[in-house]
Amino acid sequence: MRITLLLWLIFVGSGLTGRASHIAGGNIELVALSKPGQFQLSLNLYIDDASRGSDAIIEPSIILSVFRQRDHKLMGDYPIRLGRRLPLVYANPACARSRGLETSEVRYSGVVQFDPAAFDDPAGYYIVWEKCCRNQNVINIVRPQTEGMTYYLAFPPLLRNGQPYRNSSPVFLTPNAEYICIDKPFSLAFRATDADGDQLRYSLVTPYNDNIYKPPGYANSPANPPYRLLGWERGFSASQAITGNPALQISASGVLTVRPNRVGLYAFAVLCEEFRPQADGTLQKIGEVRRDHQILVVDCAAQVPPKPIITALNPADQSPATFCEGNFALLQTESDTNFNYQWRVNGYNLPGETKRILRATEPGEYTVLKSFAQVCTRDSVSEVFVLTLKPSHRATIDAPDTVLCVNRPVRLQANTRADFRYQWSLDGVDIPGATAAFLDAAQPGRYKLKLLSETTGCTALDSVGVTKSRLEKVVVQAITPNSPLCEGNPLTAVVSQPPTRLTYVWQRDGQPLPGLTTATIMNAQPGSYQLTVSDSSCSLTSPPALVIPRPQPVLDSLPPACAGTAGRIPLRATPAGGLFGGPGVTNAAFDPAIAGAGRHRLTYAVTNSAGCRGDTSRYVTVITVPTPNLGQSLTVLAGRSLTLQGPADPGLTYTWEPTTDLTSPTTASLTVRPAQTTVYRLTVSRGGLCPVSTDVRIEVIPNLFVPTAFTPNGDGQNDTWTFTGIGEFPQCSVRVFNRWGEVVFDAAAYQQPWDGRYQGRPVGPGAYQFIVRPGPDLPEQRGTVMVLNQDF
Incomplete structure (x- = not known):
């Protein structure tokens, strides 16, 4: 008997430079995220690590290109980065080692943002990535070492009739790393899932070649002209990609089956199309994704291990067995160190599950594949053990809010049914008596609900975290x-x-x-x-x-105060007990003399029993008026005028009394010409306030007559310069000057009239200048006296 070894690897544009003969397969994924137009764009590659040469480099990133179906317009190039590399587990490790089989999954992924308004063409869009070349050992295509691969995914517009149209592409499940024997029936689960619940249809198709007409500057080629198909060797086709009885085929549920009749490495592709129901009940195709594969068929020994048997430990039932959702079932098979065991569910290997006992947490069809531990032969598979879920109900905690407030607990409400029983716990510890369908949580922590259905015996769990609000006071x-x-x-x-x-x-x-x-x-x-x-x-x-209201104190008003004359003025305010303040304020009294002239703000503040202070204020004006000084007495010649000057200040008011013989009785300075001796009073005030008065006596004396000529000739008539009224001016001083300015006569008290002589000799006739001052406080008189007809 001969054995066929399967290596399927997905050709989806791997971020690899050089030749791609080590790529065993791949596919593109486009999964919608929560934000409109935002997707997780991924490329899965399956690498034959045993045959990868030094020229095959795994790049840190690759570029996928998006085109519009209608006119093949490039919508954008999108780089995605290397995310993970995961070794795949073979069910028969002995055969994998002996055949040099070593396969890993390489995944590139990134979040991309499409503008929905720009992606609204009804014909849709497609994503591609190209690579050359294939493994030269592939036997069912012509010149594989020169033929490339194109990885392809088509998706619908993001807007239809102006409305968002959400869709995720089908997502192929990670395939098993398998081998099969020639002339042995073989099956391989090759399904995809669809997040939108669209109907999926599978078919075998001819793989795409790369495009020799790639436009300059393009990262990947558009389908214009259409992508080339690989050329099949004679006897091979899409429906005969692996010949046998039967040849390679795929079921409606996505399971590959074949009984190969020829050894060798085979290439083929699976097309997964997605259809969505329309309003009229028809199905409309909205997208597709292609996956490329390779399968190696080899000879191996015909020895077959004994068929393994699966039994259930818990529940202790025969297949089909049931268990509760959220719980698990324990399945077991035999244990023999001469054999390897690989558990599967729904045809897919469960990574790491090679022990005797399996803890199964999901419903499905479970099998065990058994192979020799040291010899590469055919393997054997157990009968299917079916696990199904009991009809059960989930435990659900409904909480409108999970934040614990100081003034209210958090109401936790469980879903209810007549046969449900409840137990609440906090941080892993059961709360005594908390067996109702609701709980008012009064402490922060993790609350868990354990719900038991008495009908099915199944227990369901749900939990919720309750946090304490920071708003505490x-x-x-x-x-x-x-x-x-x-x-x-x-x-x-x-x-x-x-x-x-x-x-x-x-x-x-x-x-x-x-x-x-x-x-x-x-x-x-x-x-x-x-x-x-x-x-x-x-x-x-x-x-x-x-x-608390502030006190409303009242401070009595104060009239203007006269500086220098007003004494200390007592201050009065209500309510009593407050403090007075301001310039010149001491001991609840105002002293204008200390404050000085000006307008002063006086304050009063009182504090009530609550400590609230009330303030008020008044202004008081301190007035200063200068004391005028006119002297005690003045003398003026009869008929003469005299100027009186009071203190000059534009803010002062002046009153002179009596008003007779005055030029202006209301000005600071005036001229007086009294007819007789008079006492004048000047009163100075500021707008009538703070008047200050002073008196001055002006004595009017008879006028002094000074002759303008005399004849000192000894005739007994007019021989001297005699002044009329001189007797009233005992302190009258006289000085006489000749034409050269020389003093020819000088008398401090002019009681003896001048006789026209100078140094005992008569002066010559002519004009002489004189200065006469009747008294020390009287104005002087100047003039000319003529000395006439002297004849001695």
């Missing part, structure tokens, strides 16, 4: 710590361990305060305040905070 206080809550002060919320994204609702005296949405009120008015703070799960209201 809210207090309203003054923005300055340890300060009283007083009218006009800012209020703020103190939140213990504050979370983010809080909302605030204030109220005063039970009424909401619209528009206040922050943790602080800048100008609090008297009343009882409460603040409700909320996060996404909890709300907590502060205890009432009473804002």
Whole structure:
């Protein structure tokens, strides 16, 4: 008997440079993610590690190209990176070692974003990757060492009739690494799954070649012209890719079967098409994916190991056996060190499951493949042991919120039915008495629900985590710590361990305060305040905070005070017991002399029993008026005028009395020409306030007559320069100058009239200048006197 060894490897564009003879197969996947237009784009490659040469390099990334079906327009090149490399397990390790079989799965993957508006063509789109060349040992195609491969996936538009059209491509399951014997019936599960529940159809097709017409600058070729097909050797075709009785074929459920009649390495491809029901009940094709494969058929010994047997330990039933969902079944087979055992479910190897006992957690058709441990021969397979799930119900905890608030527990509600029994636990410990269909969780932790159906005996579990809100305490206080809550002060919320994204609702005296949405009120008015703070799960209201009104003190007004004349002025205010302040204030009295002239602000502050202070103020004006100094007395000649000058200040008011003989009785400076001796009074004030007066006596004396000529000739008539009224001016001084400025006469008291002589000799006739001052405080008189007709 001869044995056929299967190596299927998927040709999907592997990120490899050089020749691809070591690639045994591959396929593309396109899985929709939650965001519209976003996909997980992947390429799975199956590598024959035993035959991989030094020229085959696994690149860190590859590029897949997306084209539009209608006109083959390039929509974009999308690089994806190497994600994992996983060795595949052969069911018969002895044969794998003896044949040099070593296979691994290489997966490239990345998240790509398509614009749905740009991917709305009704004909759809396709993804490709090209590579050259194939393994030269393939016997069913012409010149495999020069023929390449194209990996292909077609998908529908992302928008149909303007609406999002969600779809994921079929996803092939990871195949078993297998070998089979020539002339031996062989089957291999080759199914795909579809996340959208679309109907899948399988068929064998001729693999694509690579495109020799790749446009310059393109990473991969569009299907224009259409992709070339591989050329079959004589006697081979898509329906006879592996000859035998029967030849290679695939069932509607995606299972490959063959009984080969010729050794060698074979290449073939499986097409998986997806169909979606339409509104009229018909099925419409919306996409497809192709997977390339290789199978090696070899001779081997005809010895067959005894057929293994599967029995159930738990439940102790014959096939088919049932078990509860969420539980498991224990299956066992014999144990013999001369043999290898490989467990399978639904035709697929279970990685690592080579022991005598299998812990089965999923329903399905279980088998054990048995082979010799040291000799490569045919293997044997057990009868199918079917495991099905008992009709059961899931345990479901419904919780509107899983955050534990200070002021409320978390209500956990289980799904209910008459035959259900419940047990709740917290952090792995049963809660005594917690056997109802609901639980009010008052502590944080992991809560588990154990639900027992008395009808089926099945137990279902569900759990939920309950966390404690950080919103544990809210207090309203003054923005300055340890300060009283007083009218006009800012209020703020103190939140213990504050979370983010809080909302605030204030109220005063039970009424909401619209528009206040922050943790602080800048100008609090008297009343009882409460603040409700909320996060996404909890709300907590502060205890009432009473804002105390401030005292409203009243400070009595003060009239203007006159500096220098007013004494200390007592200050009065209500309520009593406060403090006065301001310039010149000491011991509840105002001293204008200390404050000085000007407008001064006086304050009064009183603090109530709650520590809230009220303030008020008044302004007082201190007025200063300069004391005028006109002298005690002045003398003026009759008929003459005199200027009187008071203190100059634009803010002063002037009053002169009496007003007779005055030029202006209301100005600081004026001219007076009294007819007789008079006492004048000047009163200075500021707008009538703080008047200050002074008196001055102006004595009017008769006028002094100074002759302008005399004749000192001794005739007894007009011989001297005699002044009329001189007797009233005993201190009259006289000086006479000749034309050269020389003093010819000087008398401090002019009681003896000048006789026209100078140094005892008569002066010459002519004009002489004179200066006469009637008195020390009287104005001087200047003029010319003529000395006439002297004849001595």
